Amino acid sequence: MTNIFGLNLDELTSLITSLKLPKFRAKQIIEWMYLKHAISFEQMTNLSKDLREKLSQEFTINRAKSWDRLDSADGKTTKFLLQFGDGIGVETVLMRQSYGNSICVSSQAGCNMGCTFCASTLHGMARNLSTGEILAQAMYIQELLNKTGEQINNIVIMGSGEPMLNYDNVLKFIRLVHEPHCLNLGYRNITISTSGIVPGIEKLAKENIPITLSISLHAPNNELRTSLMPINKRYPLEEVIKAAVNYADITKRRVTYEYILIDKYNDNIAEAQELCHLLKNQLANINLIPINPVKERNFNRPSISRIKTFAKYLNDHHITATIRQEMGTDINAACGQLRNKHL
DSSP states (O other), X not given: OEEOTXXXXXXXXXXHHHTTOOTHHHHHHHHHHHTSOOOSGXXXXXXXXXXXXXXHHHEXXXXXEEEEEEEOTTSSEEEEEEEOTTSOEEEEEEEEETTEEEEEOOSEEEOOSOOTTOGGGTTOEEXXXXXXXXXXXXXXXXXXXXXXXXXXXXXXXXXXXXXXXXXXXXXXXXXXXXXXTTTOOOGGXXXXXXXXXXXXXXXXXXXXXXXXXXXXXXXXXXXXXXXXXGGGGTSOHHHHHHHXXXXXXXXXXXXXXXXXXXXTTTOSHHHHHXXXXXXXXXXXXXXXXXXXXXXXXXXXXXXXXXXXXXXHHXXXXXXXXXXXXXXXXGGTOSTTHHXXXXX
16 A cells, blocks of 8 residues: 655545545545644544545554653753664654754665764664655654644754755755745745755755754865764765855855864864865855764864864854853763664
8 A cells, every 4th residue: 555644745646536536535634633633533523424434445554653752850851762664763853942843854765975973884874764764753743742732843854864865855845844835834844854865955956945054064174084984985075165156146045064173183173274275265164063972983162162163263254143142961862873873
C-alpha cells in the first residue's frame, strides 16, 4: 500500500482521482493528516464509512514513533529519537526560546560527510529520509505543542545529514510546511544548513523561496577546513564563498556562516584575521559555536575568555558575529549523540 504521509495536495489529488473519487476529498484528507494529526482513516469522521474502508485498503499513514527522549534541566530543550517502520532512528530537537519554538530536523539517518568534530558521522549514513519522514519529525513535536496551545515558529534543517544531498525531499518538505493546510510556516522562518555542497547552493538560489542559508564554515583557509571537513577537498573554500555570495545577491537574504570554536585549533586571532579578510563586504554574519565535545573526538572547548576575544575581534573589524546561545548541553543535544547511544 502507498504511504500518503508527506504528499502535497497535488500529489494526493492525483492519487484520489485515480480511484475515481472527487478532488475535494484530497483536501479533506490532507487537513486531517496535517492539521488534525489523524493517523488512520477511521478518524476522518466527515468521510463515509465505505470511503474510509476503501482508503484504508489502498493507503497507509505512516508517521514516527518515540524511541527515546531527553529533557534539559532548564526545561528549554528536548531531544527526541524517533523511529520509522524499518527501525531507522533519527534525532529531532525542540528549543523553547524567547522568540518562539524552534525545531531542528534531520534530513538523513546518520551522515557520511566525515566532519572530524561531529558525532553524526561516527556510524556513517544509513539512508536518505523521505519527505514524509522529515515532516514526521516536525509533526511529532507540533502535536506535543498543541497540548499547551503552542506552535512551531522556526525550523532549522540542521540535524544529522547533509540536506543538499537529499535535495528533492528536503525542498518538498520546505514547500509543504509552508502550506496553510500544513504548518503554515513562513519561508523566512526556515533555515537550511549545508557543509558547502556548491551545486545545491546554486540550485537553491534559483528556487525563489526566501529561506535562510546557513553554511558550515569552521575555518578561514583550505588547509584548516579540510582537516575538519573532508568535503572541502571537493568543494574548496573559494567555491563555497562564491556560491554563498551569489545566493545573497539573488535572494537578498543574509547568509549565516556557522563557525565551531575549537580550543587552540581554529580560535586564534590569526584565524579571526583571515575570517575578516574572507568575508569582507559580504551580506553575511557569523554564528560562533563553542564546540560541544564528543567523547570519540579529541577536541576541547575554548575558555569563555578565548570565545569572547574571538567574537570581539570580528565585530571590531565590521564582521557581524554572535555567540550561539547554548541549549541542551546537559543532555548531549549535539547532532548524533543520542542516536549513537542506541547504535
